[in-house]
Amino acid sequence: MKATKFTFLCRTKTSFGKSALEHLPFDLSSMGAKKPFVFQDIEAADSNCTKPLIEAFRESDITLGIYPPLDRERSCDMETLKSCYQLFTEKGFDSIIAMGGKRVVDLAKALNMAVSLGPDALKISIDHTVDPNLGSPGLMPFVYVPTSVGTGRETDCTARFNGKRFNIPALAPDMALIDQRILARDTIKNIVNGALTCLAVSWETLALSKNPPARAYAATAVDLAMDPLFTLLNREAYSDTASFPSDKKDRHPLACLVHASVITGYLLANNPSLMGFKMGNAIPISCSAAPGQAMLIVLPAILELFSSMDSDLDPLLLSLVGQDEFCTIPSRQRPVVAIQTLRNILNKLYGLSRGAIPRTLADAGLDTAGVDTYFKALCRQDKLVETDTLKAVLDHCLHGQPVEQG
Amino acid sequence: MDTFIEVKPSKRIFQRNYLSIMLWFVGRAIQAASRVDKQVKKEFDSMPENYTFSLGAFPHGPYMVMGKDHQGRVKYLGSDIEKQPVDLEMTLKSMAHFFLLFTFVESTPTANSRDRMCVSGDVPPACAAVRILDIVQVYLLPKFIARLAIKRYPRWSLKRHTLDRTQVLIRTIIGF
Secondary structure: OOOOOOOOOOOOEEEEOOOHHHHHHHHHHHOOOOOEEEEEEHHHHHOOOHHHHHHHOOOOOOOEEEOOOEOOOOOOOHHHHHHHHHHHHHOOOOEEEEEEOHHHHHHHHHHHHHHHHOHHHHOOOEEOOOOHHHOOOOOOOEEEEEOOOOOOHHHOOEEEEOOEEEEOHHHOOOEEEEOHHHOOOEEHHHHHHHHHHHHHHHHHHHHHOOOHHHHHHHHHHHHHHHHHHHHHHHHOOOOOOOEEOOOHHHHHHHHHHHHHHHHHHHHHHHOOOOHHHHHHHOOOOOOOOOHHHHHHHHHHHHHHHHHHHHOOOHHHHHHHHOHHHHHHOOHHHHHHHHHHHHHHHHHHHHHHOOOOOOOOOOOOOOOHHHHHHHHHHHHHHOOOOOHHHHHHHHHHHHOOOOHHHO | OOOOEEEOOOOOHHHHHHHHHHHHHHHHHHHHHHHHOHHHHHHHHOOOOOOEEEEEEOOOOOEEEEEEOOOOOEEEOOOOOOOOOOOEEEEEOOHHHHHHHHOOOOOHHHHHHOOOEEEEOOHHHHHHHHHHHHHHHHHHOOHHHHHHHOOOOOOOOHHHHHHHHHHHHHHHHHOO
16 A cells, blocks of 8 residues: 555654653753643552652752542543632643543643633634644643553543543643553553553554554554553453552553553544544443444454455554564465454454453344444444445444455 | 642752762763873864863753863863853753663663763764763773673773773872
């Protein structure tokens, strides 16, 4: 697949590795920030993630303002935002650090819009794709410090707040910093589902995107996520009670998964029309699959129906099987083998999780009527894809039947 | 933590003192090595007259300032970066990174590859300054520690390892 026309924008600097956290004061200073406002969620607070952060700012010129941990109830409401806005403006803060997951990041992005563009900026939804004249307004420096595997939405250029959606390039964090010392304990279920979202988005990008930088990022994300995910599932039982990491040795694989999840955001920002991602997020309540699982279930059928048109599945197969095995497969067989390998991975995940990760929509508890409800929800959401194709994808995912078999 | 708190940055007293002593010692050793070692002298000869360079940590040091006067004599100019204009500033992004470097947990090339160092000035003198630092570390440190601090331990002559090293150490202590 030759790239003839593409745009790739990643305005986020990624910092990963040993002592990465100590780079933060320098990077903030280089962005002109002297007084960052720190958000953290309850999980980050429980794991004492502010301690290494405070330690990293010793001997710097920078004063940290640490907001009390945000729990599920008070995280994303207008009252919290008003109190943050008041503190931010009264005490002269000039940048934002968000430690935690999507809820904290959404609130941080909303606060950034309110303090940079004025509180009125939050009154209407903004979409730069709808209003190209809006340009990209300058926001205050914003650093995202993930504490666990996220949904990928944290590092893209969107925010959801108070029932409204905002989509402007400047909303993407200026910096994403992944440090092993600042990871919170999370359940195996959340970590695995986050990793599956990352893999599904990366594989879909590798297979269907015509954007070479996006494909390079996707290949990196797959490299980072594959081994830690299977090592984790081989070692730990898939459940929402067991927590990870249990010791210091586990921190590196978790940091790799978190890094992959950060890259997912860059991919989503540059590929807004990923069909598998949309279908995964539109999964109905009656279905037991998490969004990441649903994305993986629909991906083989999407590739079968779309890849025949104008895509090349070689990069996907290369990332799935590695260079040595890739070279042994004749070029004409590669699309079929790539899709079959994806199905094999789904089956393997089903086995490793003892049936908790579904292979098909039927495994996830959907029947024909459930698929119809799902189809209607998707039709309301997305008008870019023909309804016949959408229906065909769902019909084949119900029992995991390859398209070739009819 | 249920209320909003502001955290002012505290000091790393032990690290600051350790690094200040190390930089004082290394600075005097560079001065001594420039008078004993031909390779160090050659590196300084390639720098312009009245050239100064510093090595320190962002944002408030500690620093080490070295200078070459109009006669080509190299001098350790102390730890105050404000006293004179500095042509080349080599800065580690934080004191923690500087401490890793000077406790030999990380070598100079490793610190560089991990994006810990930034240079304000010309690149060729910066490379020369790093080479000088490497030579001086070989003079000052026993082999098993020096191997951690530099990329590759050099194969020097016996004279350089014994006589020159003794001269450098004596001159470092007496400051000549």
